[in-house]
Amino acid sequence: MPAFPRQMLFGPAIVIGAYVAxxxxxxxxxxxxxxxxxxxxxxxxxxxxxxxxxxxxxxxIVRPPQVMGxxxxxxxxxxxxxxxxxxxxxxxxxxxxxxxxxxxxxxxxVLLRASNLSGSPPDRTQIDxxxxxxxxxxxxxxxxxxxxxxxxxxxxxAFEGTTLIATQxxxxxxxxxxxx
Numbered sequence: 001m002p003a004f005p006r007q008m009l010f011g012p013a014i015v016i017g018a019y020v021a022x023x024x025x026x027x028x029x030x031x032x033x034x035x036x037x038x039x040x041x042x043x044x045x046x047x048x049x050x051x052x053x054x055x056x057x058x059x060x061i062v063r064p065p066q067v068m069g070x071x072x073x074x075x076x077x078x079x080x081x082x083x084x085x086x087x088x089x090x091x092x093x094x095x096x097x098x099x100x101x102x103x104x105x106x107x108x109x110v111l112l113r114a115s116n117l118s119g120s121p122p123d124r125t126q127i128d129x130x131x132x133x134x135x136x137x138x139x140x141x142x143x144x145x146x147x148x149x150x151x152x153x154x155x156x157x158a159f160e161g162t163t164l165i166a167t168q169x170x171x172x173x174x175x176x177x178x179x180x
Contacts, residue, residue, distance in 0.1 A: 110132050
C-alpha cells in the first residue's frame, strides 16, 4: 500500500487548530462547565490520543502512514481526525464535539463533522459535512480504570490507562495511545 502524502494532513491540521482556538465553549460560544469537571468522582478521558494501529476484519494490521489519527479530549470538547488510504482510495474523517461524562452516561453534541466516507461504495471525491448539534447519549460502564461507552453509529470506546480501543464491529479495531 503506498504511503499517504504528508501534505494531505494540512487540511485536518487547520481543523484541529480551529478546534483548539474554540477553547471550552458551548455550541453557542459561551464558556461551559462539564458535569465531569464539576464532580471529582466522575471518570475522565482527557488527553491527546494518537492512532497507533488499525486491525481490519481479515486480521490485517495497518499502521501509520497507511492510517493516521489524532483525538483530543479536553474537559468539555472532543476533536478527532483520521486519515489514510485503503483499497477505495484516500480517506479522511473529522469531528468536533462538546461532551459531558459522568459515571452513568456520556453525552456528545457534534459541532462539525466532515468526511469522504459516504456512499456504498464510498465516493472519495465527495466531501460530506454537517453541523447536527443534536445531543446523543450513551450509558457508561466504569470498572476500575476502564471506561466504556458507545454512541449510535459510532465505535465502542474503551479507555483503560493510557490506551483507547475503538471497535466498529465488522469494520475495524483501532488502538490509540495517550501521548499527553
